[in-house]
Amino acid sequence: MEDRVNQIKQQLSAHNYKLTPQREATVRVLLENEEKHLSAEDVYLLVKGKSPEIGLATVYRTLELLSDLQIIHKLNFGDGVTRYEFRAEGAEHHHHHLYCLNCGAVDEIMEDLLGPIEEKVEKEFDFQIIDHRLTFHGICHRCKGQVKDPKKLVGSKVT
Amino acid sequence: MEDRVNQIKQQLSAHNYKLTPQREATVRVLLENEEKHLSAEDVYLLVKGKSPEIGLATVYRTLELLSDLQIIHKLNFGDGVTRYEFRAEGAEHHHHHLYCLNCGAVDEIMEDLLGPIEEKVEKEFDFQIIDHRLTFHGICHRCKGQVKDPKKLVGSKVT
DNA sequence: TTGGATGCAAAGTTTTTGCACTGTG
DNA sequence: CACAGTGCAAAAACTTTGCATCCAA
Numbered sequence: 001m002e003d004r005v006n007q008i009k010q011q012l013s014a015h016n017y018k019l020t021p022q023r024e025a026t027v028r029v030l031l032e033n034e035e036k037h038l039s040a041e042d043v044y045l046l047v048k049g050k051s052p053e054i055g056l057a058t059v060y061r062t063l064e065l066l067s068d069l070q071i072i073h074k075l076n077f078g079d080g081v082t083r084y085e086f087r088a089e090g091a092e093h094h095h096h097h098l099y100c101l102n103c104g105a106v107d108e109i110m111e112d113l114l115g116p117i118e119e120k121v122e123k124e125f126d127f128q129i130i131d132h133r134l135t136f137h138g139i140c141h142r143c144k145g146q147v148k149d150p151k152k153l154v155g156s157k158v159t
Numbered sequence: 160m161e162d163r164v165n166q167i168k169q170q171l172s173a174h175n176y177k178l179t180p181q182r183e184a185t186v187r188v189l190l191e192n193e194e195k196h197l198s199a200e201d202v203y204l205l206v207k208g209k210s211p212e213i214g215l216a217t218v219y220r221t222l223e224l225l226s227d228l229q230i231i232h233k234l235n236f237g238d239g240v241t242r243y244e245f246r247a248e249g250a251e252h253h254h255h256h257l258y259c260l261n262c263g264a265v266d267e268i269m270e271d272l273l274g275p276i277e278e279k280v281e282k283e284f285d286f287q288i289i290d291h292r293l294t295f296h297g298i299c300h301r302c303k304g305q306v307k308d309p310k311k312l313v314g315s316k317v318t
Numbered sequence: 319t320t321g322g323a324t325g326c327a328a329a330g331t332t333t334t335t336g337c338a339c340t341g342t343g
Numbered sequence: 344c345a346c347a348g349t350g351c352a353a354a355a356a357c358t359t360t361g362c363a364t365c366c367a368a
Contacts, residue, residue, distance in 0.1 A: 016322095017322090017323095018322080018323080018367085020322090020323065020324085020366095022323080022324070023323090039357090040357080040358080041357085053324095053325080054324085054325085055324065055325040055326065056325090056326095056358090057324080057325070057326080057327095057358090057359075057360085058323080058324055058325070060357095060358060060359070061323085061324085061359090064358095064359095074237050076235035076236075076237055077235075078233050078235055078241075080332090080333080080356075080357075081356090081357075082237075082357085082358090098280070098284060098286050101289060107284070107286075109280065109284065113276045113279075113280075117272045118295070120272075121257075121268065121272075121295060125257060125266070125268065125300070126300035126303070127257050127266075127295065127297055127298070127299055127300060128297045128298040128303065129295045129296070129297040130260060130296055130297040130298065131295070131296040131297065132293070132294065132295045132296065133292065133293070133294045133296070134291070134292070134293045134294075135291065135292045135293075136277070136280060136286065136288045136290070136291045137288070137289055137290040137291065137292070138286055138287045138288040138289040138290065139286070139287040139289065140285075140286055141284070141285035141286060144285070144287065175347095176347090176348095177342095177347075177348080179347090179348065179349085181348080181349070182348090198332090199332080199333080200332080212349095212350080213349085213350085214349065214350040214351065215333090215350090215351095216333090216334075216335085216349080216350070216351080216352095217348080217349055217350070219332095219333060219334070220334090220348085220349085223333095223334095239331075239332075239357090239358080240331090240332075241332085241333085
């Protein structure tokens, strides 16, 4: 954990940015909730719990900065909020998401399933891949058999 | 084209919705610009060109409706706007996107590359896949060698 | 002292909602 | 008449920006 904070500190200074207390608090919240895909608001509330003087704008600015430096990723699951997560450790892009249409949970697949596919795409479309996003939308194991809101899944008018 | 409008009309009436003139105009704009991934605003402006009396709210409501019925898809490429596209023709989910970080263009890959991967995921994670989103972010063939805004690609402070 | 960073509030974007009205069955 | 559908404007939700202030080098 301290290692990772230090690593980020170095990544920032390599680009002439400082790891201010606010930025550090934000980074720590992200690290402590790594698997949770927090929104900016989530991060703000968590940081505010520890350091009440921080402003929402600072959180946004910090997330934008970390995102520009590719330390974290922006994610969109179509619910109108941008979520953030750390990039996969090994510098390479590596993992994918399972988004449950019933309960909204986001689980992770930690394997990279796309290696061979990327090679094919790069060649076939003359496209230099920098990153990818792969999300499966469906019903998670927890919701199986107890879908609460079918309307969300297949629209229909309740008459 | 008329076929597809009729097909959509039937999908709507199957759920007790009508294909009103506004909805039809919206659908036609989407069909005429199928490969373009229009935002709600884009659709609104195009529809307004033909039927000036339409309201933006109606466009949003129509897109939401079509999306609930899974006639169209919502897409997010992280630029803050929701875009829309028709679902792949063959009822199955089938295609993927190439999003250029330099020029913002969105190209399509019309093959489904994920078949075997989905089987694996369904088994391994006990997750019932209804849909997927796969987007590669990178540099498109048009931009190769003439990247205009490297900052967007690798953040750095311009001092 | 100088410039980056911050907090607050105001403004900006995108999307949703309330409500009266319209048109068709 | 009933009621889905609509247009408009207001409101909401999320994010960015302006600006005075603060702080470390």
